[in-house]
Amino acid sequence: MAPRSKVEISGSWAPFYDRLMDLLFLGTYPRFMAGVTALMQVEPGDAILDLGSGTGRNALLMLERAGSTARIVGVDISEAMLRRARRRCDGHPQIRFVRRRIEQPLPFAEEFDKVFLSFILHGLQDADKRRTIANARKALRPRGRLWILDYNEFDLERMPWPLRWLFTHLECELASEFLELDLGHMLAEAGFGDLISHELLRGYVRLLGARKQVG
Numbered sequence: 001m002a003p004r005s006k007v008e009i010s011g012s013w014a015p016f017y018d019r020l021m022d023l024l025f026l027g028t029y030p031r032f033m034a035g036v037t038a039l040m041q042v043e044p045g046d047a048i049l050d051l052g053s054g055t056g057r058n059a060l061l062m063l064e065r066a067g068s069t070a071r072i073v074g075v076d077i078s079e080a081m082l083r084r085a086r087r088r089c090d091g092h093p094q095i096r097f098v099r100r101r102i103e104q105p106l107p108f109a110e111e112f113d114k115v116f117l118s119f120i121l122h123g124l125q126d127a128d129k130r131r132t133i134a135n136a137r138k139a140l141r142p143r144g145r146l147w148i149l150d151y152n153e154f155d156l157e158r159m160p161w162p163l164r165w166l167f168t169h170l171e172c173e174l175a176s177e178f179l180e181l182d183l184g185h186m187l188a189e190a191g192f193g194d195l196i197s198h199e200l201l202r203g204y205v206r207l208l209g210a211r212k213q214v215g
Contacts, residue, residue, distance in 0.1 A: 017081070018055055024166075032200075033061045039198050039207055040114065040147045045069040049112040049139050051102040051132065052076060052120035056085025059095050062116070070094050073108075077101050103128040108139035115139055118149045122171075122178035126186075133190045140212045146192060152199060152206035153179055163204070183208060 044067040053074025089095040115136040192210035
């Protein structure tokens with residue numbers, strides 16, 4: 001991973017990741033993610049690939065909507081995060097986790113209804129973004145949908161200073177560059193179309209959906 005990225009969570013930070021997210025969302029993170037899964041139209045029995053699955057919190061929240069017949073596979077590179085994820089999801093055989101880099105070739109082909117990326121893509125170099133998106137496309141069934149929850153396109157200089165301070169101090173240099181990225185164009189180049197965009201948290205965050213094109 002590029003030195004300018006902060007998306008990989010080290011072992012020392014892993015125990016505090018969920019607390020940090022709760023702090024940033026003022027305790028509303030589970031409710032926020034419940035809304036996200038509704039916008040993603042997660043349905044009973046869905047097969048979902050969660051790239052950059054972290055502590056497994058999102059996988060468990062998606063399972064609440066997808067139900068007992070669902071299948072969720074989480075992929076992460078951090079062994080510390082995976083240990084927490086496996087403990088959290090113990091007792092839910094519908095969820096399993098794999099230790100892999102999401103920008104390198106993955107062993108999935110046309111077997112998922114949805115692929116989910118949550119606050120991961122902004123921390124990748126553009127070449128790794130494209131590789132990750134290509135992995136998602138390969139993993140999706142025909143007409144399956146990729147969902148990307150990440151920063152929206154906005155002018156950082158116009159952001160209220162407390163939020164700007166948090167962004168510039170907690171996020172990586174690549175995140176600032178991501179704000180100017182035409183992600184829709186990148187997805188179109190990768191073979192996705194039928195974009196759906198939901199602006200969240202006063203427009204600073206976006207849930208972007210793109211359908212795998214076939215033929």
